[in-house]
């Protein structure tokens with residue numbers, strides 16, 4: 141018998157069955173169901189979110205991330221306001237609907253300065269603006285919403301609070317018991333942001349069981365965007381150096397390409413209307429077909445990189461990133477050609493979450 145695939149109805153037992161399924165023939169049933177639910181609910185359009193990595197200063201010590209505080213092997217940078225606005229203009233010229241401004245968690249990115257950047261992008265391009273600047277205080281988030289920001293992306297990484305507190309040590313004054321990010325996600329909703337979150341797959345210590353809970357949490361959080369990427373070891377981090385022990389193989393989620401497709405497909409079934417990217421981390425595992433297969437198994441978004449190459453190489457959250465040396469124009473041309481091959485089209489407009497389907 142094949143497992144349950146009804147959209148919006150999957151329970152934990154059915155999710156767990158799929159997460160541990162290895163039979164390729166059976167998995168085709170999952171890929172097909174996710175593709176159909178994607179087509180019915182968000183259509184054939186693929187939305188382009190141009191990623192601008194505005195700085196790599198960070199005051200956190202995430203055990204997995206290459207731009208963590210204290211990594212002396214990278215040179216730090218912050219882009220200037222005019223450099224960021226120029227990238228956004230390029231996004232508009234290429235026909236993208238959204239720019240995503242991402243950085244380390246950097247108090248040097250001040251509330252007022254950032255608000256000015258957002259206002260200028262909105263005034264000069266009208267593009268949707270997504271922020272991904274880590275955990276910031278409510279007053280910052282409120283000011284940036286007033287300045288015109290539309291969306292915020294903050295992955296909760298894993299819903300297993302015990303594992304999370306180990307891989308993402310709390311900031312001074314914070315409790316190790318709670319995933320601060322879940323609290324901030326609800327603040328973002330309150331402020332009227334479209335809210336994105338997500339997880340890494342294959343963190344040493346991450347169980348299939350907790351992963352099934354993560355999928356159910358996507359639904360509880362009513363996420364507008366869900367980013368799912370494999371964990372990729374960075375040698376200059378405690379996790380990449382092997383300080384975190386995996387669970388026994390029957391319990392440990394692998395950081396594999398196949399696992400990523402399974403979770404993308406299940407996320408589509410659990411949250412039919414959400415925007416789900418085929419992530420760069422996935423394309424890093426399979427440079428030839430990763431994005432296309434992600435798009436064929438539930439995803440409807442891509443995030444081409446717009447960061448000027450001189451900065452891009454310094455934004456190394458993990459090594460070997462796909463398309464690291466490409467110009468923005470080359471990324472656009474490559475992705476458009478890939479879409480044509482798989483019979484999909486570039487989305488027009490901002491491509492926000494459409495709750496009613498297509």
Ligand code: SAH
Nearest residue numbers: 204205243244245274295370371372457458
């Ligand atoms: N400081 C911000 C944004 C930068 S990191 C924040 O923490 O939200 C953006 C995303 O990159 C993270 O959410 C994480 O999921 C991913 N990432 C970081 N290190 C990674 C690694 N080693 N492998 C895979 N993904 C990683």
